[in-house]
Amino acid sequence: MGPRLRRLLLTLHVGLSVASIGAVAAFLALASAALFGAEGFAVHGAYAGAGIVTWWVILPLVVAALVTGTIQALATQWGLFRHYWVLAKLVLTAVTLAVLILQLGGIETAASNASARGLASLGSLPMSLALHATGGLAVLSIVTALSIFKPQGLTRYGWRKQKERSGQRRR
Amino acid sequence: MKDRHGYPATPRWVILGGLALALLVGAAALMTSGGGHGPGRHFQSGSSEASFKDGDS
Numbered sequence: 001m002g003p004r005l006r007r008l009l010l011t012l013h014v015g016l017s018v019a020s021i022g023a024v025a026a027f028l029a030l031a032s033a034a035l036f037g038a039e040g041f042a043v044h045g046a047y048a049g050a051g052i053v054t055w056w057v058i059l060p061l062v063v064a065a066l067v068t069g070t071i072q073a074l075a076t077q078w079g080l081f082r083h084y085w086v087l088a089k090l091v092l093t094a095v096t097l098a099v100l101i102l103q104l105g106g107i108e109t110a111a112s113n114a115s116a117r118g119l120a121s122l123g124s125l126p127m128s129l130a131l132h133a134t135g136g137l138a139v140l141s142i143v144t145a146l147s148i149f150k151p152q153g154l155t156r157y158g159w160r161k162q163k164e165r166s167g168q169r170r171r
Numbered sequence: 172m173k174d175r176h177g178y179p180a181t182p183r184w185v186i187l188g189g190l191a192l193a194l195l196v197g198a199a200a201l202m203t204s205g206g207g208h209g210p211g212r213h214f215q216s217g218s219s220e221a222s223f224k225d226g227d228s
Contacts, residue, residue, distance in 0.1 A: 084185045095192075153182035 001075040013068040020061035021140045028133035035126040044115035051111030082158025085146045
């Protein structure tokens with residue numbers, strides 16, 4: 001991959017990742033407003049907005065960040081499994097996406113039932129949504145920190161690859 | 172520190188991070204498990220509470 005294309009892909013990946021943090025923060029704001037606000041149109045609207053943000057912003061952004069990150073890792077010397085920080089980012093992003101997909105049902109329930117049946121019908125769902133959003137925000141922040149700090153550590157696979165490459169260079 | 176093949180030891184941050192993740196996943200699994208009788212009953216979503224109230228469990 002040429003340097004220009006690599007930088008373009010990196011820009012895209014960073015933009016998508018940071019945007020997903022902002023989108024999750026917006027979801028958290030909506031979920032918190034609904035959790036602590038008095039029942040009314042604003043609270044019902046907050047859950048409807050949270051549902052829209054989830055389906056149209058958060059889900060596409062997280063998927064796109066995961067895909068662009070994977071492509072970038074495979075197309076550059078970093079690799080996907082050679083460095084622990086890359087592997088950690090992959091695992092954490094995949095776990096975040098899995099938890100998000102598992103929460104979609106609850107978000108849909110909140111969005112559709114809040115106005116139809118009232119907040120009492122949601123049980124502990126409002127607290128669960130706010131907690132999951134907080135957790136997602138924390139995990140995405142850790143992923144960002146890993147990208148910046150790139151803590152050292154080669155996996156066994158990465159170490160073997162490095163040895164092979166240095167052995168080839170000597171010849 | 173290296174093992175006998177020369178591979179450097181797994182970094183401490185990886186071990187600690189992996190443990191933290193395993194603990195979180197375990198705690199989440201415990202909190203959401205148990206059906207209608209375990210500790211998960213206090214943390215189920217509104218839709219599953221509705222089905223529990225309907226006597227589906």
